[in-house]
Amino acid sequence: MNNNEEKLNNLRHSCAHLLAAAVMELWPDSKRTIGPAIESGFYYDFEFAEPIAEEDLPKIEKKMAEILPAWDHFEHREITESEAKELFKENPYKLELISEIVEKKEPITIYTAGKFDDLCRGGHSENPAKDIGAFKLLSIAGAYWKGSEKNKMLTRIYGTAFPTEQELDKHLWQLEEAKKRDHRKLGKELGIFAVSDEVGQGLILWLPNGTIIKEELENWGKDIERRWGYKRVSTPNITKSGLYYTSGHLPYYKEDMYPPMIVDKNEEYYLKPMNCPHHHMIYKAESKSYKDLPFRLAEFGTCYRYEASGQLYGLMRVRGFTQNDAHIYTTLDQAVDEFVSVMKLHEYYYQALGITEYHLELGLRDPKNTKKCHGDEKMWELAEKLTREAAKRTGIKMVEVLGNAAFYGPKIDFIIHSAIGREFAISTNQIDMYMGPRFNLKYTDPEGKDQIPVIIHRAPLGSDERFIGFLIEHFGGAFPTWLAPVQVQIIPIADRHQKYAQIVLEQLKDSSTRVEVDNRQETMQSKIRDAQNQKIPYMIILGDREEKDSMIAVRTRAGENLGAIPIKEFLEKIKLEVESKV
């Protein structure tokens, strides 16, 4: 967590106290339990004597606003077990927490703001009255005490808070907009993907419309990577377990993998959770000299990880995913240049898609906890130096996160921001000096001696699943023409225009346009509305006049009317759009 994040967290944690203070004034016989800051706000769990409803939230907000001005600081003091038990004698939840603190031999601390005491470990704003610029209670939900269904169901009140009104407004707009753009909702409405419990949760069935998006994205990636000097490979989805013992992923990474398939009682096969070891085997399949380096192997490789079912979330967190993966084998001297080039490739992709906001997160070892870091100190230092050097040369904004390194080296994540400002970690990159020796990878240097290559890991488009999930939100389902599953909907005004519709259809199909005719017995208006709901970029309306003049009347999904134009002109427009990816 960086400095700004910590400040925001403290502000929200303070606001959770404020919520509890207001609730206790309004419902003195309710019992408060715990109230932490969370990713985009805070919550507090209560036991109410009588149930409350969302309609009560404005009343609570009003009370919070009344209390806040007096909260100009938090005071804290350590108290004894008996003092604590006396203070919370009527609240069995706090008593339970106190017993736990005592058992762990930790100090019992009370934090006070205004007239309100709470059992707490700290982490607040210095001056809540000044720092909490704006807050909002969002929703009410049921939540079991300590998350266990064996315990009592409590009432959880969610809220959020920011230093300024503007930031709160932006966040609320984002929430509203994100709901409309939710990739699970649009994914279903636009026929992009489905999940079937019979196949398994977290395993995506790409429907015909989604498959078009997936393949267009992959074809684009393949074309660009060909131009950037990558060679493509294709590797199996499984391997014998040995490769993961060599990489060090087994046994430590086992719980994130699907269990093994055990053949003949002793041979274990695993679904691959990543493509690296397979690519190393391809690197090794033919001998290499320094003249072959940098050797760039790319694959849209399908991997599987057994994410906990509670973690699964639409396309964003899945159990099977196809990575825009590549591994680049370089000499030590080439590594920084190549890594810079990799980051430039990221920028190329993002710019083409209209993603203008992104930053880097440099994941480093936590110096206080290097236990889970493999490899020697010298290797880590060199890898970190090269990584920083490359990142610096790109000039992209970067934040550092301690403890976020991979077990075999530091990493750089690209965090991209959607059109509504939400952030998504999309691509992980590494300069890896650990796996080369592990896999006994080699190349011959100009003196004929064996050397070990440095390996760069990269995936600018992340996985198809996560990236398309992002794109659905980014575009709100209104994909640019080159990605749109149906690019043109032909709408004959009456039955007598169907013949002309067929002629137009064939001409568009001949130039590889993805086009459909809406021949249903519906009004033109309703056909236009349906095409707009399906976010189809263009509608071609065909009536008597268009047929007579051999023209087509074109409308955009945004409602713009391009008037009657010749088919040829329209085809040129589409072609230009597809080629320039707008």
Added chain:
Amino acid sequence: MNNNEEKLNNLRHSCAHLLAAAVMELWPDSKRTIGPAIESGFYYDFEFAEPIAEEDLPKIEKKMAEILPAWDHFEHREITESEAKELFKENPYKLELISEIVEKKEPITIYTAGKFDDLCRGGHSENPAKDIGAFKLLSIAGAYWKGSEKNKMLTRIYGTAFPTEQELDKHLWQLEEAKKRDHRKLGKELGIFAVSDEVGQGLILWLPNGTIIKEELENWGKDIERRWGYKRVSTPNITKSGLYYTSGHLPYYKEDMYPPMIVDKNEEYYLKPMNCPHHHMIYKAESKSYKDLPFRLAEFGTCYRYEASGQLYGLMRVRGFTQNDAHIYTTLDQAVDEFVSVMKLHEYYYQALGITEYHLELGLRDPKNTKKCHGDEKMWELAEKLTREAAKRTGIKMVEVLGNAAFYGPKIDFIIHSAIGREFAISTNQIDMYMGPRFNLKYTDPEGKDQIPVIIHRAPLGSDERFIGFLIEHFGGAFPTWLAPVQVQIIPIADRHQKYAQIVLEQLKDSSTRVEVDNRQETMQSKIRDAQNQKIPYMIILGDREEKDSMIAVRTRAGENLGAIPIKEFLEKIKLEVESKV
């Protein structure tokens, strides 16, 4: 087995007797064991007192030729156990076989031709002297008695035989040619694929050159299938086991599948051995009306089957493969038309690839053994009727094979013949009336009632693995330009031509040609030879004159010299070739 195959089998089995008769005359103290006909010939296993070598084969052939004229028929008689044991008292192998026959309470039969008796179940030519027009002994190998390494190692002599000399000559030429075109040999030399024991046998690692071929083939398939009205989907490589119980593949098909991954002690996930159930789930994901039919779902889907390790063979028999798969859901009335269209699509593909010889194999139930056939009599009869009707309408030559049906219906295999005349079963097709009800698939008919669709299974290009294995042999590695991994090799004559080479390179790259420059310090002749060995369609030789005239000198891999032409002319030639797939 059809009539012709049975005749050939009998001829070869007779020739195995002839081989044994010759060996017994030449080495009277050797012991003969068994000698069956096999796919392309026959063998006989012997215990020799002294080892023999391949140099001895002509001597044996000569003796066979001496004996053959007297073999104008086979006689057979049933004998008692004691007679048999007396006859073979000096041969422990035959004695073991006799005991087994007795134990199974089967008759003991002796077949005699000329002066040679053998313990045998029959299956010979009527008149070997006339029927065996030509034979050839091919090789010697070690083979354990009864295939078990616990037993003694015997000497196996392989041979083949045909009704005419011409057929034998063609077969021997085929063997020779097939050796040169062996896809395992060329696959390595041309950098197409590798197999790594660390990943697992039968799991193909597609190297960069092979991946180009695989992706070109898939892109072509996708383009053609789009034109033929297919929708593409993409489904996971795994599923929970339930789908295979529904399909009926479990538990019966279990031994052909990788073992399950068992999650949380009771949930089984399997690698998919076929794509059908996943496609059915996509069919079910959105409701269907008769207007949606025929509904054609296509996928290059990657499946896994645990073939026995002894069965694995290069790209031809593998454990992981990507199928050119599709499932078409039709009304009963549409099924025959659609099936005919599927077979026309096969012909379209094959014609484009220059595969001119192919035939159909209609796999039917064995009426004597219908135990393994699921579904009721009426369904089988209807499916058979529709399948025959469609096959007949295509006019493609067809043979029938009893007992070769799938468990859920009859099937039609396409058998394609390579340029050297070898046959490969490449694509299986079915009109399936069994799985629709099993998976509860539905569509609404014009009256609003639920109906069950017929399912057509098809895969004209089979699997990438098998089909590319076939193409390597078919083209002898000299792929047509559109499939060639490297289409053009630029060969600068001297170092001073490298700059011009670079200019030519960039122009070719801009028009998406797959091109490389050979900058090694080798002679032009040796660079041309290497490019020819790599079967690169075109070489561009660049020297002083070409540079001065801004021309390029073009040679083909066949050695043809196209002279000096402008780059633009060459690019047009290449473009035309790629587009017309020659």
